Amino acid sequence: MENRAIPLHRRIRAAIEDKILSGGWPPGTRIPAETELAATYNCARMTVNKALTELAADGLIERRRKSGSVVKRPVLQSAVLEIHDIKAEVEAAGFAYRYRVERQKVREATRADCDRLQLDAPVPVLALTCLHLADNRPFCWEDRVISLSAVPQAQDASFDHQSPGAWLIDEVPWSAAEHRISAVAADASLSALELTPSTPCLAIERRTWNADKPVTHVRLIYPGDAHALVARFAPSKAG
Missing domain, CATH: 3.40.1410.10 (Chorismate lyase-like)
Structure with missing residues (x-):
């Protein structure tokens, strides 16, 4: 049964995060548009925007003006706490x-x-x-x-x-x-x-x-x- 106690934007975020971490959406995959996701989840576009904003803040997706959002590639740096090439x-x-x-x-x-x-x-x-x-x-x-x-x-x-x-x-x-x-x-x-x-x-x-x-x-x-x-x-x- 769907857990209604969890805010909808968190459920949307969790669904997208699962697709990314499972490999269903590999790096470079274009995320469906906000309007498409809003229709899928029967919610306001602002709710979807909040979920995508959190995913971007965690470094899982990259938001691009006019071209939408894509699954982000890991940053390549020579640092102790980074996975680098x-x-x-x-x-x-x-x-x-x-x-x-x-x-x-x-x-x-x-x-x-x-x-x-x-x-x-x-x-x-x-x-x-x-x-x-x-x-x-x-x-x-x-x-x-x-x-x-x-x-x-x-x-x-x-x-x-x-x-x-x-x-x-x-x-x-x-x-x-x-x-x-x-x-x-x-x-x-x-x-x-x-x-x-x-x-x-x-x-x-x-x-x-x-x-x-x-x-x-x-x-x-x-x-x-x-x-x-x-x-x-x-x-x-x-x-």
């Missing part, structure tokens, strides 16, 4: 970007994979390792697992010209993300970075979800003397 990060620094897949394998999730994805039981996963380069010099080592239960289309995806991270940003909606940042020492597993043993490195681990489904876990390793993370904060307002 390594290619954009390299090119923003003025370097030529290139990457290559070192390993790509579909397998049943191992115990380590289940821990990384926070899975209760094993599912098929796609495991990848990639090397990102800036001006043909090693820039970042990527070790990623993708849950094929949450993202079955990843099994047949081609990563010849687009890295797994960029592909996920474009193709798969996410509703929550978790970052973990630590310092590690270079060892034999990071030989592709061409570092001497014990060189300090910066490790970023990120886990994302779509609703309650784990999507991916990635470990990104950067040479410590060539990378920094920046985040901007504002003091909270008292009261």
